[in-house]
Amino acid sequence: MALNQNIALLIDCDNVSHRAIEGVLEELAKYGKVNVRHAHGDWNNPAMKGWIEKVHPNAIRPIQQFALTKGKNATDASMIIDAMDLLYGDNVNAFALMTSDSDFTPLVMRLLESGFTVYGFGEKKTPQPFVDACSQFIYTENLETAEEQEPAANTVTKAEAHPSPKKQSRNELRMNTALVKLLRTAVEQTSDEEGWAHLGGVGSYISNNSSFSPVNYGYKKLSELVKASELFEVQTHNKTVHIRDNRAR
Known part of the structure; x- marks a missing residue:
């Protein structure tokens, strides 16, 4: 995916937790500047209290939408x-949609058709059609910040504020047949005659064909996940990583 993008982040505050917003912004910073930050919801609703506390510290513009009809x-x-x-x-060349609502799937498809990258962020309850439609999708539970359990405790360590998601083990990664197939196919399609593939090319192939993100498995980088799976030989030459399916030996 292209770097240095101008990204518009649109948040459906009715369907996603405020606890993940800092993690979402940190993730999007890998790809560019989040110039547009709009949070949609009925700000008169008491349930919005958590989001209200996140708006100004993160330079998010609240967009008021009254609940005109009950149940709609x-x-x-x-x-x-x-x-x-x-x-x-x-003004933008990429979108990020923070929602767990599959009703936005047609919107994602429309944006993709116009040539925009669409980053999706939602809870694990998010229906699969929306997940699959996005250029990349990350479950917000993997990005949530820990909130203090004791109101009297006024200090919190950096690690507690931004806990790392649990890394899936070698066996857990290997038991995920869809993941294994995705990785092996990407290596096969981008490899040379000896079976070696440039990790950057593997990542690009995966991005072009799925909504995969290593964050959903507890890893910040694809290289870390690949090494943890032990499915591939890994060699580094002049800081360039190449991998080969162990079955090619």
Whole structure:
């Protein structure tokens, strides 16, 4: 995925936890600047208290959407209109949608058709069609910050504020047949005559064909996940990593 993008982050506050916002912004910083940060919801709702506390520290603009009809989610329509305005505004070249609602799947497809990268962030309850539609999707539980359990405790360590998600073990990675197939296919399709593939090429192939992110498995980088799986030989030449399927030996 391209770096130095101008990214628009649109948040569906009705369907995703505020605890992950710092982690989402840190993740998006890998790819560019989050110039647009809009949080949609009914800010009169007491349930929005957690989000209210996150808005100003993270330079997020709250977009008010009143619940006009009981049982109907007006936030969805507000976000879609916002996205389409940005689509034709020429100010961004990538979108990030923070939601657990599959109703946004058609929006993702429309943005992709227009050539935009779409980063998805949602809870593990997010329906698979939305997950699969995104250029990359990360479960927000892997990005959540830990909140103090004791109100009287005024100090919290950096590690506690941003805990690392649990890394899946070698056996857990290998038992995930879809993951194993994805990795092996990517290596096979990008390898040379001797079976060696440039890790950068492997990552690009995976990004072009799935919503995969190593973060969902507890790893910050693809290289770390590959090494942990022990499915591949790994060699480094002049800081360039090459891998080969162990079955090619």
